[in-house]
Structure formats: C-alpha cells, structure tokens
Amino acid sequence: MIAGRGMTVPGKDLIATGRGILQSIADRGHPIGRATGDRGYAASAKPEDYQIPLRRLGYKIYTDYRDNQLGKQEGYAGAIQVEGAFYCPSMPKKLIEATIDYRAGAIDHKTWRLRIKERRQYVLRAKEKPDAAGRVPMMCPARGPGATVSCPLVTGGCGKADDAKTTIYDPPEEKKRDSICKNASSVSFPIEAAAKFIQDVPYGSDEWTNVYPTDRNTIEGHNGFLKDGSFEAIADGTRRRIRGYGGQYLLLGILVVAGNLRKLQAFRDEMLEGTAEQRQLRRDRKLAARERRKTRRTGSHPGTTSHS
Numbered sequence: 001m002i003a004g005r006g007m008t009v010p011g012k013d014l015i016a017t018g019r020g021i022l023q024s025i026a027d028r029g030h031p032i033g034r035a036t037g038d039r040g041y042a043a044s045a046k047p048e049d050y051q052i053p054l055r056r057l058g059y060k061i062y063t064d065y066r067d068n069q070l071g072k073q074e075g076y077a078g079a080i081q082v083e084g085a086f087y088c089p090s091m092p093k094k095l096i097e098a099t100i101d102y103r104a105g106a107i108d109h110k111t112w113r114l115r116i117k118e119r120r121q122y123v124l125r126a127k128e129k130p131d132a133a134g135r136v137p138m139m140c141p142a143r144g145p146g147a148t149v150s151c152p153l154v155t156g157g158c159g160k161a162d163d164a165k166t167t168i169y170d171p172p173e174e175k176k177r178d179s180i181c182k183n184a185s186s187v188s189f190p191i192e193a194a195a196k197f198i199q200d201v202p203y204g205s206d207e208w209t210n211v212y213p214t215d216r217n218t219i220e221g222h223n224g225f226l227k228d229g230s231f232e233a234i235a236d237g238t239r240r241r242i243r244g245y246g247g248q249y250l251l252l253g254i255l256v257v258a259g260n261l262r263k264l265q266a267f268r269d270e271m272l273e274g275t276a277e278q279r280q281l282r283r284d285r286k287l288a289a290r291e292r293r294k295t296r297r298t299g300s301h302p303g304t305t306s307h308s
Helices: 014-027 051-057 098-103 109-122 206-227 245-273 276-298
Strands: 034-036 060-062 072-076 079-082 085-087 136-139 187-189
Touching: 014 051, 034 206, 051 060, 060 206, 085 109, 098 109, 206 245
Parallel strands: 034 060
Antiparallel strands: 072 079, 079 085, 136 187
C-alpha cells in the first residue's frame, strides 16, 4: 500500500521530498519499517538531511553504494566502517575490499559472498539497544561471551586455541589503538558516528540480498501499477486536464487512493479464491445449500421421490 507521496521536479529536492514523505507516515501513526531507496537517496544524501532524521524516527535504512563508496570509508573510536557496518581495525584487506574486487571482476560472485560472510567474524556487536538519543554501546568482537575473534590485546597473548574464533595476529600498534581496543566493556557510538554509510544489516549479506532487491522491485512495481493506462495512468497528463500545481496534486492524490483501493480489491479477491481445496469446498457447500433449498420447496429429501 502507498502510505505517503510527494510531488517535485524530477531530480530536484529528492532527499527533502523523500524525508518528508517518511516523516509524514510516522506523524500519521503508521508502522515504521524500512527506508529502502536506490543510490539517489542515502548514497547521495548528507547524513544530517536524511540518514540521521530517519534513524531518529526509527526507520531501518537499506541502501546500495556507488563504486567510490565501497571498502573502508569512515570509522569511530578506532573501529573501521566498511559498507555500512563497524568492524575490527585488524580485519584483513581482502575482506575490506571484497566488494571493490567483485565489481572490478577480480573475484567471482561466490567468492564475494564468502568474503562477506567472513566479515561477520570481525563485526562489532551492539551491547544494548539505542537509547533515546540514538547512542549504541558497541563491543569489540574479541570481548564478551559472544566473542568471534581471539585477539592478543584481550587475552594477553595468543590465548587458548578456539576453532570457533578467528585469531588476530596483527592488532594495531599501541600508539594507533583507540578506545574500541582499550575499553574492557563497550564504547558508546553516537547516532552521528559515520552516519553517511550506515545501514542496519551488513551490505551483501543474506538478509540484505533478500530484502534490498525485493524492496526495489516492489517500488518499481508500484510505479508501473499506477502508470497502467487502463486504470490510474498517472503518467498521462491528458487525463488530468486542470491547470495549476494544487489541482494536479489533488488529482494525483485521488488516483493514488484509487490505486490503493484497486490493490485491496485484488487482495480480497485472491484471498476469497484461496487454494484448489478451498475452492472445491466452497462449491460443495453451495451445492449442498442448493439441495437444502430444493428440499424445502418440494418437501422431499435428497435422494428420495415424493408421492402424492
């Protein structure tokens, strides 16, 4: 269902319009979910104009990146940020540059996905949910009961061998260590920390791969649905013969509502149709009801003959 809309000159005020639509949806009390968009949104926006306001509202951002936004971009407290997530600064270069290599054709798709999976060993973990200001306490992957790496800065040496953990042999030198390598518990990450590229699941992961393309296809499907010439045809200006921005905005709003009603009707019809077994059951019930009505009219019972 379409819960919000905006109208602007193509390619102009795209970020402000998108943010305004999502703000309106939240203000009207609708459920807040994912904010998924192509590279024209999060990848192009300033974090103070898009990412931070939406995350404050509770939206989860899903985005793709341009080629110059891949690999290590920003960081905080000694952690590095790679394609939307914070990682241990000792994560190997081949994992940091996995997507760069894939887009350049240096590795195949299977190798890229395997390296994306390997990154999970080095990702920082949230100790708690964000507070009212959006701050999140983050833990080094070598600390806590859910540790995924074994680091000499934590164990005080090579530590006990553990096949379930990835061993770090080259931690940052002492003069280069920041709080993520020094604090024994966690480090508070503000909502502004590397906010430009942040998203809620690791880029290229199974969850991202399942969600992002589906959302993008849904968006394009909605556009095509409303442009259908047999129904709303919002791309056909000849069907909105009225002058002025206000009039066009009103008529387009009516057409979007009509499109939503058409979707609801199609959904209802599909639910009523059901499975083959459900359709047969409905037919059987109709036949039985027809026989009962016939019985009441004739005074006979199904399968018997009436005699006068």
